[in-house]
Amino acid sequence: DGGITQSPKYLFRKEGQNVTLSCEQNLNHDAMYWYRQDPGQGLRLIYYSQIVNDFQKGDIAEGYSVSREKKESFPLTVTSAQKNPTAFYLCASREGQMVKSEAFFGQGTRLTVV
Amino acid sequence: GDSVTQMEGPVTLSEEAFLTINCTYTATGYPSLFWYVQYPGEGLQLLLKATKADDKGSNKGFEATYRKETTSFHLEKGSVQVSDSAVYFCALYTGNQFYFGTGTSLTVIP
Numbered sequence: 001d002g003g004i005t006q007s008p009k010y011l012f013r014k015e016g017q018n019v020t021l022s023c024e025q026n027l028n029h030d031a032m033y034w035y036r037q038d039p040g041q042g043l044r045l046i047y048y049s050q051i052v053n054d055f056q057k058g059d060i061a062e063g064y065s066v067s068r069e070k071k072e073s074f075p076l077t078v079t080s081a082q083k084n085p086t087a088f089y090l091c092a093s094r095e096g097q098m099v100k101s102e103a104f105f106g107q108g109t110r111l112t113v114v
Numbered sequence: 115g116d117s118v119t120q121m122e123g124p125v126t127l128s129e130e131a132f133l134t135i136n137c138t139y140t141a142t143g144y145p146s147l148f149w150y151v152q153y154p155g156e157g158l159q160l161l162l163k164a165t166k167a168d169d170k171g172s173n174k175g176f177e178a179t180y181r182k183e184t185t186s187f188h189l190e191k192g193s194v195q196v197s198d199s200a201v202y203f204c205a206l207y208t209g210n211q212f213y214f215g216t217g218t219s220l221t222v223i224p
Contacts, residue, residue, distance in 0.1 A: 006157075033212070042203065042216035043158075058211070090157055092212075099209050100146045100165035105157035 002027045006091050006106035012114050013078070013085065021076045021109045023091035030096025032074035033103065036060060037088040046089075049074055050096055078111065086113050116141045120204045120215030127194055127222050135189040135218045137178075137204035145206040147171075147180050147187040152201045152217070161189075161202070194222045 004025040013019045023032065031050050035043040045058030049068040063082025068074055074093075078085045089109045095101040121136040139145065146165045150158040162171030167182035176191045187204060199222045204215040 040217075043214045045211060048211055092158075099144070099207060100163070101207075102146075102148055102160045102163055103158075103205075103207075103212055105150075105159070107157045108155070110155075 004091060004093050004104050004106040006089075006109050008109060009107065011109055011111045013111060014114060016080045018077055018079050019111065021078070021089055021091075021111070023074045023076065023106060025072055025074075025093045025104070027093055027104060028071070029093035029104070030071070031094050032068070033092040033094075034058075034064075034066065034074070034076045035090045035092065037090060037108075043090065046076065085111055087111060116145070116206065116208055116213050118204050118206055118213050118215040120202075121218050122216070124219040124221060127220070129196055129222055129224050130193045131222075133189070133191040133194045133198075133220070135202055135204075135220070137187045137189065137215060139185050139187065139204075139206050139213075141185075141206055141208050141213075143208050145208045147178070148205040148207070148212075149176070149178055149187070149189050150203040150205060150214075152203065154200075158203060194220070196222045196224055198222050 007022045033048040034046040047066040049055035065077045091106045092103040094103045117140045148163045149161040151161045162173040164171040164180035170179045178189045201217045201219045203217045
């Protein structure tokens with residue numbers, strides 16, 4: 001089945017550690033996105049990528065890094081510079097060229113700092 | 115810049131009541147408009163979409179019409195069920211990135 005897979009579902013991080021969240025899609029989509037969701041709030045864009053080997057900062061990129069070495073993969077690293085990383089992280093993908101195409105979302109990763 | 119404003123919640127309705135969740139947008143160009151639904155602890159699922167003015171998106175009894183003159187995309191359902199309890203997000207896409215509203219939490223009580 002085609003879809004977008006995030007792993008792990010739950011992740012715990014100690015203070016000062018970097019952690020990497022995985023996002024893989026087999027939909028052959030060009031564009032991929034990372035969002036952060038805090039309780040009772042909407043989605044805030046962290047990074048997005050329209051093509052392989054290229055990505056752009058979103059509204060809250062500080063303390064995060066990404067790579068896009070393969071079309072199907074867009075991992076997000078939460079670095080120790082991110083002061084308040086506890087949140088629900090959502091990855092999405094879409095066909096790159098059509099304005100009318102919707103985004104497909106993964107099931108999310110809940111990151112907690114312990 | 116581009117943005118979406120949607121009705122704040124939470125909204126609580128009795129089963130079989132009529133639902134409206136308001137959504138208005140600001141955008142340059144000709145955006146596509148979407149409604150997504152999120153159940154607890156899950157990602158967002160597309161509920162419906164409309165890609166040009168006067169289009170009506172519909173799915174599972176939900177409807178929304180793309181109104182360019184009022185820059186609106188209000189979500190409606192004639193008779194809600196307990197299983198419709200979720201958070202609903204309005205969104206637009208203009209060719210570069212998505213813009214999401216803050217979400218409206220709906221609880222339907224039997």
